[in-house]
Amino acid sequence: MAPPRTRRPAEHAQQLILQAAEELLIDGGPAAVGVRAVAERVGMTDAGVAHHFGSRQQLLVALLRHGGRRIREAVEAVVGAWVDDRADVGALIRAIAGVYGQGYAALAVSLHAAGWRDSGTGMLEPVVQVLHTVRSRPRRLADTRLAVAALHQALALDSVYGAAFRRSAGISEATADRPGPQLTWWTNTFRVTLGLDGTE
Template sequence: MTAPRTRRTPEEARRLILDAAASLLAEAGVAAVQVRAVAARVGMTDAGVTHHFGNREKLLAELLRHGGRQLRDALQDVLAVWLDNDADLHALVESLHAFYQRGYGELAVALHTAGWRDPGSGMLNPVVDALHGLRAPGSSIDDTRLALAALHQAMATEALYGSGFRRSTGLTVAASNDSATPVRWWARQLQLALELEPRYEGIETAGSRWRAGQE
């Protein structure tokens, strides 16, 4: 007797498809995210996947947005801990680095090369607000945005190009393959660019201002 088919809502089906695509991306890169592979992992037909996303290119674009939403949620958690516990910037940089290491850096570059453009959702706006709240009164918020944008760009391309660019400066293979050092370096550069004190004096007040703005 054939087992009854599992009936899913469209929202459940889309979530399962995106989760499966994200797993394939993390395991083997963009090339592994194929409609047939995603369908097999979810227990669905190829037509079922395309019914929800149209084609592979649209699936990849939605996967990047899906990843962006996950990153935004993760950063909210990082910010909450950071503002409450007077942590340094290292956790923030590590979160961006870890996200793009899961294949999303490669995906972002591949989609951009193919001509896809995200109109932008301002997913890092809460980070901008939190960082800017720690700066001296009268500081330029555009400088805060540019500093964070430079960090974001570096972390997005780190997995693809970081080690090669570091070798071009004469670093050894071992040193160029060590991603922990650049993460620490970027945390320090962000601190310097924003002119923050090493222990972020006044962070409790800044944190309170940031949280108040979310209510």
């Protein structure tokens, strides 16, 4: 049974809508996130959800941006915990992968496939700057940016296609479904590539 419908302040209503959309995304993927399903979950009419976010496409874009904010917050928390120039790359990789694993990677892929393009930039700029600072020897900032971009691409696609890609490389079905070993591989590779372990 749906909760009773009540009038809420706009900002509160928008937060509830995004929270409900996120729950639907986690439970059923992008296809489960619809205006009607969100409205039922928060006790609004379809028109009420549309009033705040417009169409389903606009709601999905807002949800993806909400996911981007969650990634930024996770990144800032990890980077903020780095002390004495010691970067916990494993924690960083797990934090980003964790958010994408909640359906945001599939949402990003489906929106991009439908033609949507994000005009925003620099979500991982804090990571670029901190990692560049702690590299063992001075190197080009462009190389640090490319390494972070490659990592981000891999993490974004892993929750959508990772198991299939691992199977294509001959990894067994049971093992292919577990992203942990690949996250460890990325951590080790990233440390060596950026010289975070003094081997650059």
